[in-house]
Amino acid sequence: MEPSRETKESSPAAVDGARPFQQLQQKLKAEAATIGVVGLGYVGFPLAVEYAQAGFETIGMDLDPERVRRLNEGDNYNEDLSDDVVQRVVSADMLLAEDDFERADDVDVFFICVPTPVTEHNEPDTSYIESATRSIAEHLRPGQLVVLKSTTYPGTTEEVVQGILEEAREDLQVGRDCFVAFSPERIDPGNEKYTTANTPVVAGGVTANCTALTKQALHQVVQEVHTVSNPKVAEMEKLLENIYRSVNIALVNELAQLTERMDEVSIWEVIEAASTKPFGFDAFYPGPGLGGHCIPVDPHYLSWLAKRHDFETSFITLSARVNEEMPFHVCRSVTDAIAHQPVALGDATVLILGVAFKANVGDTRHSPAGT
Ligand SMILES: NC(=O)c1ccc[n+]([C@@H]2O[C@H](COP(=O)([O-])OP(=O)(O)OC[C@H]3O[C@@H](n4cnc5c(N)ncnc54)[C@H](O)[C@@H]3O)[C@@H](O)[C@H]2O)c1
Structure with a gap:
């Protein structure tokens, strides 16, 4: 039988493993956490700018070298973002982009914002989530939080993201050493009234520790974070x-x-x-x-x-x-x-x-x- 969420975190192994949780809590509180945004499109680029503006060193990762180049030149390619703001965070070295995940080791909180299209038979194509998670898995270390934001079917966060991360690092236990959650994106391009800050978001972690850290991370740029009991509820509500x-x-x-x-x-x-x-x-x-x-x-x-x-x-x-x-x-x-x-x-x-x-x-x- 699978251990309950509470058992997993309060098990003896979790006692000395409580440190990654507390370390990330402290880093977030001190605004010393590094944010990694994977996928710099309609969702990821504005999110990266929000964190950079809030004072977090932010690294954007995208396979598209053109997007990476433009971002690093402070060349805004999103019509909802202000050119001034983009130039300011880039020239202040608060936001940089890369196409090779080289700086992924430095990242404390990853947000996955990659496409989730359908196949020609209208079935989910989670290949972008899988490849993004594999890239993160190569750099996974204790104290990292991975939050999936791409819209997807209930079960993806645990089956795909958690599955790939655990396969890559069998020694790391999700909820104790590293943390995984789902928090759907609600950005509404063109909407001037509801922005990242004043649009409430939903978050559900694989364990209670995952949820708590995700809430804390999101609270740095969003006023209201509504937590739910697991990632599947968050995936379903989106x-x-x-x-x-x-x-x-x-x-x-x-x-x-x-x-x-x-x-x-x-x-x-x-x-x-x-x-x-x-x-x-x-x-x-x-x-x-x-x-x-x-x-x-x-x-x-x-x-x-x-x-x-x-x-x-x-x-x-x-x-x-x-x-x-x-x-x-x-x-x-x-x-x-x-x-x-x-x-x-x-x-x-x-x-x-x-x-x-x-x-x-x-x-x-x-x-x-x-x-
Ligand atoms: N566009 C919206 O208004 C909106 C709103 C809410 C939710 N969403 C959801 O958010 C997700 C992203 O949507 P979007 O509109 O931002 O997509 P997008 O196509 O604008 O951007 C996705 C980016 O991810 C990059 N990418 C793909 N695979 C990658 C990988 N393995 N590693 C790094 N980068 C990779 C692509 O190059 C692209 O730049 C989707 O699941 C979508 O359903 C979108």
Whole structure:
């Protein structure tokens, strides 16, 4: 039988092993911990800048040499970050980037922020998490905390991250010597009101020590950290957030298609009217389909996991079907409109305004405009 979380940490071996825990606690308290951010994209780059701004020496690690070069030159490539801030933390030597994990030994707290796409069969592709964890595993030492932030299916942190780290260093016990947790990312590119500091985050560690250290590390840059009993709960809650959006967007997309067939009923007026209810209703708006790295992808992670539990997630399947159909619905509507114009379909030129998945962002991944 697997030892309980409490037994693991209060076992005799843990008594002398309590030192790595306390050492990291002290380092974080003294702002002397070195932060390592693996993956310098939409999630990792802003996180690295936050820690550097908060006074922590921060090392960004990315396989993309172009990103590494630009960051080290203080050349900002994220539209939500201020050029001044990036230049300031880089020139103050608070943030540097590398593509070879050479400085990984110095890192006390790693955040893994690598992509989690799906395969051509819509199954989870955890290969980026695996390769990032392997790179960390080569440098693993007592007193390090590894926090996975990439969105993924419940079980990944323990099966993949903890599994790879324990295989690489059988002498190190997670929860006693080194620490592993999941804390999903909630960054909302383009959102000026909710930033890293004022968006509460969720964290769940493999053991209570892992959770405590993760909470302490996150608290350096985030005001509110909500802890949960294990990584799987944190992984699942992130999927709930994104599936909630996907399902509600699908609902309103379906109603939009219905109202298009009705006389004198505009979906926009309907939503505006429903929004006057101060409780029990959150407005979602129809659109030409889903885009970005999260909402079109993440629900598939849970459908795949559900199959492992011999369970069918009908809401996810249905909402994906409705949302994925939207670009085709838009095309049909445009084709119908052209048919009423004095131009042959083959001669018509269509201008598409807006390629990213939402206003004022540059992320064109999975954009319905490209369907
Ligand atoms: N983009 C968002 O708004 C957002 C919001 C919440 C959660 N997330 C989740 O965060 C994760 C990262 O998303 P993103 O949008 O930042 O991705 P991204 O593609 O913008 O950035 C990922 C970076 O990781 C690097 N990388 C890949 N494998 C690596 C490895 N083995 N070692 C080092 N670097 C590696 C890539 O070169 C890339 O620069 C995903 O799981 C995503 O679902 C994204």
